Amino acid sequence: MPLTMNRVSVPVTVDAEKCIAGKGCTVCVESCPLDLLAIDKEKGTAYMRFDECWYCLPCEKDCPTGAIHVDIPYLLR
Amino acid sequence: MNGLDMEVDVLVIGGGTAGPMAAVKAKEKNPALRVMLLEKANVKRSGAISMGMDGLNNAVIPGHATPEQYVKEITVANDGIVNQKTVLAYAQQSFSMIEELDRWGVKFEKDETGDYAVKKVHHMGTYVLPMPEGHHMKKVLYRQLKKWRVDITNRYMATRLLLDRNGAIAGAMVLDSRTGEFSVIRSKAVILCTGAAGRLGLPASGYLFGTYENPTNAGDGYSMAYHAGAELSGIECFQINPLIKDYNGPSCAYVTGPFGGYTANAKGERFIECDYWSGQMMLEFYRELEGGNGPVFLKMNHLAEETISTIEHILHTNERPSRGRFHEGRGSNYRDAMVEMHISEIGLCSGHSASGVWVNERAETTVPGLYAAGDLACVPHNYMLGAFVYGRLAGESAAEYCAVRALAAVESDQVERERARVLGPLAHRDGLPPSQVEYKLRRMVNDYLQPPKVTRKMEIGLQRFAEVAEDLTRMSATNPHELMRAMEVHAILDCAEMAARASLYRTESRWGLYHYRADHPEKNDKDWFVHVQVKKGDGGDMSCFKRPIDPYVVPLDEEEKAAYDHLRITKQAAVA
Amino acid sequence: MDLLDIGEEDVMVPLLVRAARDADASVRAEAARCLEGMESESAIGGLLDLLVDDEPEVRKAAATSLAEIKEASHGSQLLDRLSTADGFAKASILRALRELRRTEAYGPALQALNDGDPGVRAAAVGVLGYLKNAQALPHIARLAKTDPDPEVRRITVGALAFAQHAPEVGAALVDALKDSSWQVRDEAATTLGKLGDRAAIHPLVEAMDDPYWQVRLKATRSLGKLKAAEAMEVLTQTLSHAVSNLRKEVAIALGEIGNLAAVPYLEEALNDPDPDVRKMCRLALSQLGALKS
Structure with missing residues (x-):
């Protein structure tokens, strides 16, 4: 069946300057209860892969370098 | 078979609140047991208390309340439909659990002399014990899991339970949500601790994951127990909670109440x-929300600055800490104005209401070798402390059962059928996206099941659900994560059907808003002073039946019931 | 938290203690966090060392982890370090000692009441409050009156709740009802109710004139607990106060006091606009045997 890709604004922002995923850190990926974050191997940073956020904040709190910011999803803001 | 295929004695499914406790207690009972804790997320940050909890609201502490008093209050709060033995078992073990958690490092509020700072919220007994430093609950539990060498397996979703030829537990079938691998775990006993069915109704925002409950709790356990032939009970007694409007955090009456904050109307x-957080209270909330004095607000702007700072500190560091960020975005502040509230989408959750897998006072379900604890186990209004107590009961009961039980043989046809179901969505690339099927299903749940319940609407709902059932086989998944979501949609659909059928079966109104039937508006004790059970029938169809209520172990005489009701609700005074 | 997954505690502690000496402050802070709950002498020694780290973040993490110690036997190790510690470290060690309730902590805590740092004094009061040793009462009572820091005075007033039959404590609490900080007055009104000394009734009645309704609410609650018939007049007047939280508390107190003179007032308040107040009036009337159904 025909499918399309829709653009959505996602709540989790990663500061590429601070993120140390390139050095092997996966703390945020492991702490997300919904398994929404992933590492972009080429850029060496974490990013939000799925827009299924509960804005519960473990990723932000557990990040060792303070690279993550969680916003309230736009639909609720 | 594949990667994880293995054998254990006790398999605990769900590593949130009850699960870690069950695993630790099974090991404590018999350290030689192989105990596996299977978790869909990561045990360190999973479940309803991933960011901690700000207090206990059902603490039965000597000197403040007695177990008997608590049982009476829960009996009244749940309109009489309780298996009192289960509630009494909780109440009797509530305090020893608090003391144990205290020893483990959970910080309960104490006064300056080290006594528990129990607060008065209900008027019959006193049950609220705040936990202003409750944000590291999960760390405390994790430490115990390491200490007792529980085998922790993260990022796996259990999809169905395995049964032996006599219908007793033989293990579970699981999906690796990162690789999409399907495997079998053989076990003597299974303890279900998978939490609420929180992704049943759709939040008013339309955002699928903006639910009251942690959205990983999609109702997997309700569905697994059902397909294993277990009885479920009180499914028609929905969970509906007061919330901050648009933000899915609770109203936190139990946090703000002792400080003087309260729920108010527009005036x-x-x-x-009503005193107790119950369906009756939610009905009053709903009527005010929809009435001329609505909407409803959380009022704190009469409190002192220092008090509001303290409340903010508690609310913004525990349970749902993004609350502060939400208020900031809206420019709202507890000091200046009341904060608008709303009601949540519907869910199934015995922690807050009464809908769950039927258990007795040993946490045993009706399936041999299957135990349940926490939000999915039917012990009304059990909350977090009840999850811990029933986790302990389940762990101990399962350990005892293992002593007299061998691993059962695996029936390969069960495995092959399930493998085909689970891996089906990977087979075709261009089917329906699971997120779209889920959206449609949950929108139908809102349209047809949200109280006030209407017979004809629920019947139409069942037709729509049957159509969605056809769509399930047309779903496709492009990666293992999406495959997990697809399997969750299967569970959500089972829960939706159970919710509709149980609600249709009970032709009366009870539990305030939770089961308010517009075309059967009165409570009818003559015909409906019974539990309503849901079970998979022999033909594979869903069946409902009545289960009589066991004689009360803590009787309430008529006068007591009347006195309570009289204090609780007086209609003529409400007009004034 | 991920360092925790490497292995069992006996393997972990030496590694973490070494990490606690790392040149990188974020590594030291992480080590401090991971040492939480590891109850061995070397783990606690490592945390005690970090209490005097140059970086505030590291010190804070170490203090938080130390406060998690549960085994009373580790108290001696903490006490040994107390004499040489100062300021932040001293307060942190005292806070860690509080839950352990070691009798040996009594002397050092008493001494710390005179410390120049309010954080240390507050933590010392905590230790004494949890120990519930009556000999400490005069010292705590003195602090309730004289400490320049309002938060220390508030904690002190709360810690006096274990005093039974100690007139000097009663006097200190009555003075505290007139403290300049409303939170101290609030705590004093609560503590007087817990102590159950009827000599507090008159001062609590006077506290019903406090400018803060919050303080009046606590005084009301305590007057109810003390079954203070002497408070009937001021309480029945307060039944029409603008803040409903206070009216509700008054209704509860009138039920507890058990004086039938309250009946007409409670009956009138059955028409209160606030359902909680009405409910408590019904409850109070039924306690007085005067509820007409």
Whole structure:
């Protein structure tokens, strides 16, 4: 069946300057209860892969370098 | 078979609140047991208390309340439909659990002399024990899991339970949500601790994951127990909670109440007559919300600056800490104005209401070798402390059962059928996206099941659900994560059907808003002073039946019931 | 938290203690966090060392982890370090000692009441409050009156709740009802109710004139607990106060006091606009045997 890709604004922002995923850190990926974050191997940073956020904040709190910011999803803001 | 295929004695499914406790207690009972804790997320940050909890609201502490008093209150709060033995078992073990958690490092509020700072919220007994430093609950539990060498397996979703030829537990089938691998775990006993069915109704925002409950709790356990032939009970007694409007955090009456905050109408006046967080209270809330004095607000702007700072500190560091960020975005502040509230989408959750897998006072379900604890186990209004107590009971009961039980043989046809179901969505690339099927299903749940319940609407709902059932086989998944979501949609659909059938079966109104049937508006004790059970029939169809209520172990005489009701609700005074 | 997954505690502690000496402050802070709950002498020694780290973040993490110690036997190790510690470290060690309730902590805590740092004094009061040793009462009572820091005075007033039959404590609490900080007055009104000394009734009645309704609410609650018939007049007047939280508390107190003179007032308040107040009036009337159904 025909499918399309829709653009959505996602709540989790990663500061590429601070993120140390390139050095092997996966703390945020492991702490997300919904398994929404992933590492972009080429850029060496974490990013939000799925827009299924509960804005519960473990990723932000557990990040060792303070690279993550969680916003309230736009639909609720 | 594949990667994880293995054998254990006790398999605990769900590593949130009850699960870690069950695993630790099974090991404590018999350290030689192989105990595996299977978790869909990561045990360190999973479940309803991933960011901690700000207090206990059902603490039965000597000197403040007695177990008997608590059982009476829960009996009244749940309109009489309780298996009192289960509630009494909780109440009797509530305090020893608090003491144990305290020893483990959970910080309960104490006064300056080290006594528990129990707060008065209900008027019959006193049950609220705040936990202003409750944000590291999960760390405390994790430490115990390491200490007792529980085998922790993260990022796996259990999809169905395995049964032996006599219908007793033989293990579970699981999906690796990162690789999409399907495997079998053989076990003597399974303890279900998978939490609420929180992704049943759709939040008013339309955002699928903006639910009251942690959205990983999609109702997997309700569905697994059902397909294993277990009885479920009180499914028609939905969970509906008061919330901050648009933000899915609770109203936190138990946090703000002791400080003087309260729920008010547009005039800034209290309107709730009912004491206990119950369906009756939610009905009053709903009527005010929809009425001329609505909407409803959380009022704190009469409190002192220092008090509001303390409340903010507690609310913004525990349970749902993004709350502060939400208020900031809206420019709202507890000091300046009341904060608008709303009601949540519907869910199934015995922690808050009464809908769950039927258990007795040993946490045993009706399936041999299957135990349940926490939000999915039917022990009304059990909350977090009840999850811990029933986790302990389940762990100990399962350990005892293992002593007299061998691993059962695996029936390969069960495995092959399930493998085909689970891996089906990977087979075709261009089917329906699971997120779209889920959206449609949950929108139908809102349209047809949200109280006030209407017979004809629920019947139409069942037709729509049957159509969605056809769509399930047309779903496709492009990666293992999406495959997990697809399997969750299967569970959500089972829960939706159970919710509709149980609600249709009970032709009366009970539990305030939770089961308010517009075309059967009265409570009818003559015909409906019974549990309503849901079970998979022999033909594979869903069946409902009545289960009589066991004689009360803590009887309430008529006078007591009347006195309570009289204090709780007086209609003529409410008009004034 | 991920360092925790490497292995069992006996393997972990030496590694973490070494990490606690790392040149990188974020590594030291992480080590401090991971040492939480590891109850061995070397783990606690490592945390005690970090209490005097140059970086505030590291010190804070170490203090938080130390406060998690549960085994009373580790108290001696903490006490040994107390004499040489100062300021932040001293307060942190005292806070860690509080839950352990070691009798040996009594002397050092008493001494710390005179410390120049309010954080240390507050933590010392905590230790004494949890120990519930009556000999400490005069010292705590003195602090309730004289400490320049309002938060220390508030904690002190709360810690006096274990005093039974100690007139000097009663006097200190009555003075505290007139403290300049409303939170101290609030705590004093609560503590007087817990102590159950009827000599507090008159001062609590006077506290019903406090400018803060919050303080009046606590005084009301305590007057109810003390079954203070002497408070009937001021309480029945307060039944029409603008803040409903206070009216509700008054209704509860009138039920507890058990004086039938309250009946007409409670009956009138059955028409209160606030359902909680009405409910408590019904409850009070039924306690007085005067509820007409």
